[in-house]
Amino acid sequence: MISQELFHRLRAAQLRSMREQEILSGRGWLLICGLAHILTAVYPLFLWFNVWMLRSQPLNQRLHPGYNAGLTLLSGALLLGFWWWARFAPYRAALAAMISYISIQGVLGFLDPHQLVASATIKALIFIGLIQAVRVGFRRHRPA
Amino acid sequence: MPVPDTVLSALPADPTPDRGPFHRGGPLAAFVAISGVLATLGAALIIHREGASTWPVAGVVALAVVTAWAGWCVLERWIHRAGLPRSHSVLAGCLGFELPFTCRDVAATVFFDPDSLQAGSRTRLLCFVENHAARQRVAHFRIGPHRELGLLETHTVALRLAPGQAAVYSLPLAIAPGLRDGEHDLPVCLRVKKPSGTGARLAGSRRHIFDVRRARFAAPFTVSRGEPGAPLPDLAREAGEARFLTLASVSEPGPRLEELETLLASRPPHA
Numbered sequence: 001m002i003s004q005e006l007f008h009r010l011r012a013a014q015l016r017s018m019r020e021q022e023i024l025s026g027r028g029w030l031l032i033c034g035l036a037h038i039l040t041a042v043y044p045l046f047l048w049f050n051v052w053m054l055r056s057q058p059l060n061q062r063l064h065p066g067y068n069a070g071l072t073l074l075s076g077a078l079l080l081g082f083w084w085w086a087r088f089a090p091y092r093a094a095l096a097a098m099i100s101y102i103s104i105q106g107v108l109g110f111l112d113p114h115q116l117v118a119s120a121t122i123k124a125l126i127f128i129g130l131i132q133a134v135r136v137g138f139r140r141h142r143p144a
Numbered sequence: 145m146p147v148p149d150t151v152l153s154a155l156p157a158d159p160t161p162d163r164g165p166f167h168r169g170g171p172l173a174a175f176v177a178i179s180g181v182l183a184t185l186g187a188a189l190i191i192h193r194e195g196a197s198t199w200p201v202a203g204v205v206a207l208a209v210v211t212a213w214a215g216w217c218v219l220e221r222w223i224h225r226a227g228l229p230r231s232h233s234v235l236a237g238c239l240g241f242e243l244p245f246t247c248r249d250v251a252a253t254v255f256f257d258p259d260s261l262q263a264g265s266r267t268r269l270l271c272f273v274e275n276h277a278a279r280q281r282v283a284h285f286r287i288g289p290h291r292e293l294g295l296l297e298t299h300t301v302a303l304r305l306a307p308g309q310a311a312v313y314s315l316p317l318a319i320a321p322g323l324r325d326g327e328h329d330l331p332v333c334l335r336v337k338k339p340s341g342t343g344a345r346l347a348g349s350r351r352h353i354f355d356v357r358r359a360r361f362a363a364p365f366t367v368s369r370g371e372p373g374a375p376l377p378d379l380a381r382e383a384g385e386a387r388f389l390t391l392a393s394v395s396e397p398g399p400r401l402e403e404l405e406t407l408l409a410s411r412p413p414h415a
Binding site for chain 1: 238239240241242243244253254255256257258259272329360361362363364401402404405408409
């Protein structure tokens with residue numbers, strides 16, 4: 001076994017290092033947010049095809065499902081674009097991704113407030129992911 | 145990540161051979177097998193009732209192949225359920241380290257000892273690794289670059305880990321005299337390869353929600369009372385040789401932490 005002094009010394013140093021540890025990088029968070037956002041476009045796409053192919057009435061929505069699906073896919077593609085940019089500038093890319101996401105959701109909410117309520121949970125999760133990306137990016141960005 | 149030509153083995157060598165199943169055969173395989181059996185049977189009955197055509201039959205055959213593969217993984221694990229050694233769990237158990245994740249069944253942590261020091265003094269980077277799988281792993285560490293620690297280029301090292309083996313890689317480093325006071329960190333990236341299959345997870349190893357493919361560390365250290373403006377010597381050459389020591393082997397009754405005591409009892413070379 002090892003001495004108590006060495007045991008405590010190693011534990012203290014390891015604990016300090018562990019606090020600096022991040023399981024996912026800011027880039028990883030951006031990728032997850034982008035993919036999750038593209039998945040949320042499945043339902044608007046389904047509605048759009050339903051209206052388009054079957055000539056059925058939109059389900060009590062102010063915004064046409066085609067615009068909704070297009071904006072959601074654009075949002076997801078934008079997040080994936082920021083994921084690619086984060087290779088070169090992680091902090092700036094994460095910050096820009098969060099600002100863009102808030103802007104697009106603001107536009108969507110203005111056009112159809114029902115959208116904000118309908119997928120509030122997944123949007124909140126994506127927003128938390130983007131905050132994590134900015135936080136991790138900031139910690140790596142700041143001068144040591 | 146640049147891959148080094150040679151793979152280092154810890155001293156003393158761990159003779160533990162690979163054991164158990166090649167595949168994991170865990171809950172995911174069981175889920176695929178069970179749901180695959182249900183889906184295959186259902187689809188086959190529908191085809192039998194409605195009449196067969198080429199594409200549905202091809203789909204059912206493909207589904208059956210996937211189901212059979214998942215079933216074989218589960219069966220393979222069940223066949224080898226006995227005879228697997230028990231992990232000593234050195235990092236989380238004996239040393240009490242907090243490990244939020246594993247990297248392909250390898251628990252790892254990276255830090256400096258000492259981590260608070262003066263500019264111009266020596267320290268060592270400790271990379272602790274422990275293989276929780278019943279098959280060998282190769283841990284690829286990419287350390288740096290960090291000019292003020294003498295790592296002008298990325299230092300890459302590949303460490304072979306026998307099943308259940310715990311080891312420590314010690315890399316002596318020197319702090320440049322001109323490094324300013326304050327908090328600094330050294331980026332370290334770990335990627336683990338499985339040259340002989342995934343294998344079963346050893347009993348006694350702590351389970352983690354996260355089992356990532358690549359882990360990133362930022363080993364912190366604090367520098368005090370620096371002397372700005374001093375020239376940079378060839379720090380890496382002055383700092384001494386790296387060492388890779390075995391801390392535990394499942395072929396032995398208990399861990400050998402005396403090696404760690406010996407390694408860390410002395411200050412880094414030329415401290």
